[in-house]
Amino acid sequence: MNTRKxxxxxxxxxxxxxxxxxxxxxxPVQARTMSNDTCFEEIDKYIEQQLESLNLPGAAFAIVExxxxxxxxxxxxxxxxxxxxxxxxxxxxxxxxxxxxALAVMQLVEAGKIELDAPVQRYLPWFRLADPEAxxxxxxxxxxxxxxxxxxxxxxxxxxDFDDNPGATERQARRLATLKLSRPVGSAFEYSNVNYNLLGxxxxxxxxxxxxxxxxxxxxxxxxxxxxxxxxxxxxxxxLAVGHIVWFGFPxxxxxxxxxxxxxxxxxxxxxxxxxxxxxxxxxxxxxxxDIQILSPEGIAELHRPAxxxxxxxxxxxxxxxxxxxxxxxxxRLNHKGTVPNFFSYMALLPxxxxxxxxxxxxxxxxxxxxLDAVGAGAASLLAxxxxxxxxxxxxxxxxxxxxxxxxxxxxxxxxxxxxVRRWRREPNRRPGPVRTWxxxxxxxxxxxxxxxxxxxxxxxxxxxxxLLLYIPDLAWLFLICGGFALVWIFMRTALILFTLRxxxxxQAFVG
Numbered sequence: 037m038n039t040r041k042x043x044x045x046x047x048x049x050x051x052x053x054x055x056x057x058x059x060x061x062x063x064p065v066q067a068r069t070m071s072n073d074t075c076f077e078e079i080d081k082y083i084e085q086q087l088e089s090l091n092l093p094g095a096a097f098a099i100v101e102x103x104x105x106x107x108x109x110x111x112x113x114x115x116x117x118x119x120x121x122x123x124x125x126x127x128x129x130x131x132x133x134x135x136x137x138a139l140a141v142m143q144l145v146e147a148g149k150i151e152l153d154a155p156v157q158r159y160l161p162w163f164r165l166a167d168p169e170a171x172x173x174x175x176x177x178x179x180x181x182x183x184x185x186x187x188x189x190x191x192x193x194x195x196x197d198f199d200d201n202p203g204a205t206e207r208q209a210r211r212l213a214t215l216k217l218s219r220p221v222g223s224a225f226e227y228s229n230v231n232y233n234l235l236g237x238x239x240x241x242x243x244x245x246x247x248x249x250x251x252x253x254x255x256x257x258x259x260x261x262x263x264x265x266x267x268x269x270x271x272x273x274x275x276l277a278v279g280h281i282v283w284f285g286f287p288x289x290x291x292x293x294x295x296x297x298x299x300x301x302x303x304x305x306x307x308x309x310x311x312x313x314x315x316x317x318x319x320x321x322x323x324x325x326x327d328i329q330i331l332s333p334e335g336i337a338e339l340h341r342p343a344x345x346x347x348x349x350x351x352x353x354x355x356x357x358x359x360x361x362x363x364x365x366x367x368x369r370l371n372h373k374g375t376v377p378n379f380f381s382y383m384a385l386l387p388x389x390x391x392x393x394x395x396x397x398x399x400x401x402x403x404x405x406x407x408l409d410a411v412g413a414g415a416a417s418l419l420a421x422x423x424x425x426x427x428x429x430x431x432x433x434x435x436x437x438x439x440x441x442x443x444x445x446x447x448x449x450x451x452x453x454x455x456x457v458r459r460w461r462r463e464p465n466r467r468p469g470p471v472r473t474w475x476x477x478x479x480x481x482x483x484x485x486x487x488x489x490x491x492x493x494x495x496x497x498x499x500x501x502x503x504l505l506l507y508i509p510d511l512a513w514l515f516l517i518c519g520g521f522a523l524v525w526i527f528m529r530t531a532l533i534l535f536t537l538r539x540x541x542x543x544q545a546f547v548g
Contacts, residue, residue: 076107079418083395084111086411089430092399093280093287096121096309099419100392103321105313114398115278116289123310124263126271127396128279129381130374132312133305134232135319135339135358138180140239140250142335142357149242152177156234159241163234164213173221176238179231180357181343183224185217189499191229195296195303196502204298205233205247225344225355229302232358236301247301258328259318261311268295271306279378280399283510284440285433287399290378303374309396312383316392319370320385340370340385359385366420373409377506380405382412389420402508407432439511442488442518446525449481453529457536467537477533485522485529492519 076099087095094112098105110120121127144150150159156174157163165171170185178184194208209230218226236247243250248266256264265271280287295304307315318325319340322333331339342354342361354361359370367388374381380397395412407429414424456477460467468477492515495504504512 072101072106075418075421076109079107079415080109080111082418083109083411083415086407086414086429087111087397089428090404090407090411091282091285091287091433092397092404092408093289094121094277094399095395095397096123096125096127096277097396097415098123098309098313098316098394100313100316100320102390103317103324103326105310105317108309108313110309114275115291118278121277121309121396121398123313124275124308126263126265126274126276126306126308127381127398128374128376128379129305129307129312129396130376130379131229131303132307132372132374132381132383132394133301133303135372136251136255136305136315137232137235137239137247137301138339138358139255139331140247141176141180141235142331142339143254144239144242146332146335150176150238152180156238159238160209160234162210164210166214166216170217170221176235177343178222179235179238181225182227182231182346182355183222183344184228184231185219185221185223186215186226186228186230187218188226188228190215191227191231191233191299191302192503193500194229194233194299196500196506197296197298198294200295200297205237205300208298209234209237225346227346227355229299232302233299239301251305255315255330256311258330259311259314259325261307261314264305264307264311266300266305268306276306277379277396277398279376281378281509282399282401282404282433282436284437293378303376307396309394312394312396313392316383316385316394320387320390320392364417364420366417366422369413369416369420371413371416373405373412375400375402375405375507377401377509380408382409382415384412384416384419386416386420391419393419401436401510403432403436403511436510439514442514446488446518446521450525453532457532460536461539473533473537478530481529482526485526488515488522489519489526491515492522495519 080097083095083097092112094110094114097109097111099107108123110122110125112120114121114125141150145152153175155172156176156179157172163171174184197208199207212230239250240247245253252266255261263274265274268276278289278291279293281290297304314325318330319336323329323331323336339357340359340361342356344355346353346355346360352362359372362369362371366386369384369386371382371384378398378400380400381395383392383394385392393416395415397408400408410427411429417424495512495515
């Protein structure tokens with residue numbers, strides 16, 4: 037899944053990181069002229085430094101200009117103790133998949149098989165929501181522009197549904213019959229994978245092909261994307277990079293992570309730097325790749341047209357059909373990132389420079405994802421000839437590790453409490469008075485433990501637990517374990533202290 041979203045506990049760190057970014061980075065310096073070789077060398081160095089500071093295993097990178105691939109590069113390792121990724125090394129591309137699904141829809145629009153403003157029920161007659169009127173009003177365009185009203189959390193739940201039998205996407209969609217939308221249809225942008233999973237079903241209904249078959253036949257094959265895959269098993273046979281989940285800043289290889297096949301149309305395609313370069317060439321050149329017209333110029337323009345306001349956390353942007361659209365000091369930038377638990381991707385089009393780029397990384401975690409999104413944007417700025425000020429992204433792994441202070445403090449608190457209780461039992465004259473007992477030994481510790489409990493409960497009730505354990509496993513487990521312990525310790529500690537202090541002092545031995 038890839039989104040411009042802020043998740044808890046990402047809120048705990050991302051706000052601070054954003055402030056650091058603003059204070060340290062400021063505004064990019066003015067554009068400057070560089071030769072291609074110098075520009076590419078500088079971008080390579082930039083990416084290499086950021087990957088090293090974020091402690092990530094490897095990446096593949098491609099730049100296109102006009103109709104040509106002008107630069108390809110691999111960094112680090114494609115697998116533990118292995119070689120660097122090549123231009124043909126497959127990676128999961130996450131939500132870059134959404135623009136592929138949008139392209140498929142627009143192809144079928146131009147073939148006269150789909151109408152953008154037709155209701156979803158024209159193509160999926162069984163489609164139902166809790167509100168019949170909303171079910172009838174929702175259109176294909178609403179799904180493409182992500183202003184259908186579907187809540188983000190429903191898409192997250194689908195990401196941890198590992199039903200891999202045929203028809204998984206439709207079974208998930210049919211379960212929406214009792215769902216209440218988070219906002220009226222068409223009223224505002226809300227990023228949700230549900231939109232693009234439904235679009236995948238519409239592609240199937242309109243084309244008569246499976247989604248996988250359609251993408252292979254009408255997008256991968258015409259664009260010579262010969263190392264792109266729908267199946268993880270097939271990609272493994274052809275050198276799929278090993279993904280890594282970052283635990284407290286340390287990448288852990290997870291080569292056999294299950295795949296939510298029901299979410300294939302929203303974020304589970306697999307491709308390479310070279311193949312995605314072919315894809316970007318077609319997107320950059322009005323739908324043309326070599327002698328193939330994958331979509332009309334008008335269709336590409338509609339794909340790229342910002343249709344809804346997607347401004348988030350003060351960053352002004354629009355959302356089109358599988359692309360975020362930003363106006364920067366370098367001109368328009370169309371971009372999207374892709375997130376799965378163990379891979380990250382970022383692509384950008386710079387129409388004024390007639391250039392595009394894609395970055396694929398075989399490691400991820402939600403807070404690392406936040407940083408990689410900024411790294412991708414920094415690389416895009418360099419590609420446009422603008423030098424971003426350096427940002428110390430190395431602080432991110434240490435910020436994540438800093439949460440480990442919570443269990444350390446809890447262990448220390450238990451030790452100090454038991455030591456204090458033992459001392460009060462041995463030396464009754466050192467017992468605190470009632471005021472000191474309640475303020476310093478009961479109320480303040482209860483408050484501190486309650487903070488941990490509240491953080492854990494906020495985490496648990498804000499997002500699906502399965503999603504958190506998959507996408508933020510280190511912090512999710514830490515907060516759940518520490519929060520559970522804090523809740524139990526509040527009662528145990530309070531009872532222990534009150535029992536000890538109310539227990540009569542042992543009689544003093546008489547010395548004659």
